[in-house]
Each structure stands twice: as C-alpha cells, then as structure tokens.
Amino acid sequence: MGKEEVIVKETVEDVTKELASLVEKEANEAIQSRGKFIIGLSGGSLVNFLAAGLPTISTDWSLWHVLFCDERVVPFDSDDSTFGVYRRQLKSNGGALPLTESQFLCVDPALDADTAAADYAAKVSALLGPGRAPRCDLLLLGMGPDGHTCSLFPGHALLSVTDRAVAAITDSPKPPPARVTLTLPAVNAARAAVFAMAGAGKADMVRRVLRDREPLPAALVQPTDGRLVWILDQAAAAKL
Numbered sequence: 001m002g003k004e005e006v007i008v009k010e011t012v013e014d015v016t017k018e019l020a021s022l023v024e025k026e027a028n029e030a031i032q033s034r035g036k037f038i039i040g041l042s043g044g045s046l047v048n049f050l051a052a053g054l055p056t057i058s059t060d061w062s063l064w065h066v067l068f069c070d071e072r073v074v075p076f077d078s079d080d081s082t083f084g085v086y087r088r089q090l091k092s093n094g095g096a097l098p099l100t101e102s103q104f105l106c107v108d109p110a111l112d113a114d115t116a117a118a119d120y121a122a123k124v125s126a127l128l129g130p131g132r133a134p135r136c137d138l139l140l141l142g143m144g145p146d147g148h149t150c151s152l153f154p155g156h157a158l159l160s161v162t163d164r165a166v167a168a169i170t171d172s173p174k175p176p177p178a179r180v181t182l183t184l185p186a187v188n189a190a191r192a193a194v195f196a197m198a199g200a201g202k203a204d205m206v207r208r209v210l211r212d213r214e215p216l217p218a219a220l221v222q223p224t225d226g227r228l229v230w231i232l233d234q235a236a237a238a239k240l
Contacts, residue, residue: 022231026192039136041067067105080175113168114168141194164185188223203238206230210240
C-alpha cells in the first residue's frame with residue numbers, strides 16, 4: 001500500500017496554493033523522469049481550485065497530457081460536460097494555460113455510453129499502454145456528499161470491476177445518468193492521487209472516510225504503489 005498524507009490548511013486560498021504546488025512538483029518530476037506528464041482531472045469544486053492555482057505554476061505545458069477521471073456523455077457545450085467546463089474555465093481563461101485541445105483525451109459525446117467507454121479505453125491505452133491498470137502520474141479526485149468519487153457510487157456494481165481500466169455507467173444516481181469512468185484498478189495504479197476540498201459541508205464525509213474508514217468509494221482510493229494526499233481547509237477537517 002502506498003503512503004497516505006492529510007494536509008490541513010487554514011483557508012480555501014491556502015488549499016489552492018498547496019494543490020498548485022503539489023501539481024507543479026509532480027508535473028516537473030514526471031517530465032524530468034519520463035518526458036511527459038499525465039494528469040487526470042475531475043469536475044466539481046476542483047475546477048475552481050485549478051482555475052485559481054494552475055496559472056501560478058512553472059512547467060513545460062507542451063508535455064502535459066490531460067485525461068478525465070470520469071466524464072458525462074453529453075455535448076461539450078453542456079454545463080454537465082467536465083471537458084466543457086475546463087475548456088471554458090481554464091484553457092480559455094485569458095490564455096493563462098497554454099494547453100491545446102489535442103492534449104486532452106476526451107470522451108466522444110456522439111456515442112452511447114458503452115461505445116464511448118470502449119473508445120475512451122482505447123485512447124487511454126494508446127497514451128498509457130494496455131492493461132486494466134494503466135498508470136497516470138497524478139489523479140485529482142473529487143468526493144460527493146454520498147462519498148462517491150469519479151463516477152463510482154456507493155453500492156454500485158462498478159466498484160467490483162477489476163478487469164478493465166475504463167467502464168460505462170448508464171444508471172448514475174446523480175444526473176446525467178450516462179457516464180464514462182476510470183475504475184478502481186486504474187485509480188489505484190496512479191503514482192499520486194489527491195483529494196482537495198474545503199468547507200464545512202465536506203466535514204461529515206471527510207470524517208466518515210478518513211477517521212471512521214467507512215468502505216465508501218472515496219475510501220477505496222488507496223494507490224498500491226503511490227501517494228494518497230488529502231488537502232483540506234480547517235472547516236473540512238473539523239471533525240477529524
């Protein structure tokens with residue numbers, strides 16, 4: 001099992017700075033060691049942290065490859081499209097992040113969920129190599145109020161999938177129902193996985209995952225040979 005670290009910062013701004021510093025370090029180490037940096041992004045509040053923090057870092061952006069920990073099978077111009085959100089909030093944010101669309105591995109929204117998952121799995125394999133557990137350098141994960149992460153929901157059959165890196169879900173309890181997600185073997189193959197969150201609204205679930213160790217999806221993120229880092233503000237960590 002890899003190493004777990006919980007970092008508690010005073011404010012939301014401090015969480016943003018800590019996350020940006022970690023991403024910068026992981027990116028530059030990956031580029032130095034392997035000539036490229038492969039990062040997986042999630043949606044939700046993480047977008048705001050990255051929009052504020054990433055423009056401050058120093059890295060060779062041309063060597064970044066960006067994939068998504070999960071994605072909704074909706075058009076890119078939908079508010080539910082994670083890629084669409086990043087394209088609006090980050091990539092087009094005054095040119096602060098010089099990433100091109102070709103650096104993003106995107107789920108094809110023109111396909112049904114099963115076909116989109118197979119297509120996305122092929123893209124991931126082309127970048128990372130074949131297998132059920134391709135190794136990303138860094139995954140930035142979110143956690144929902146039910147303890148879900150990626151599109152892996154409590155009690156769902158996808159939690160037991162072990163034979164593939166990417167799977168479709170058509171009955172997501174949180175709309176929209178059709179999604180494509182990394183599976184736990186792919187998540188736990190990462191060199192580093194990070195949860196960053198802030199606010200009192202996260203405190204109960206943070207306690208349930210980190211202190212009580214309930215077997216919720218977020219608690220099942222345990223990189224087998226990598227780092228697991230939780231970056232919390234004081235409000236989110238209040239019940240630990």
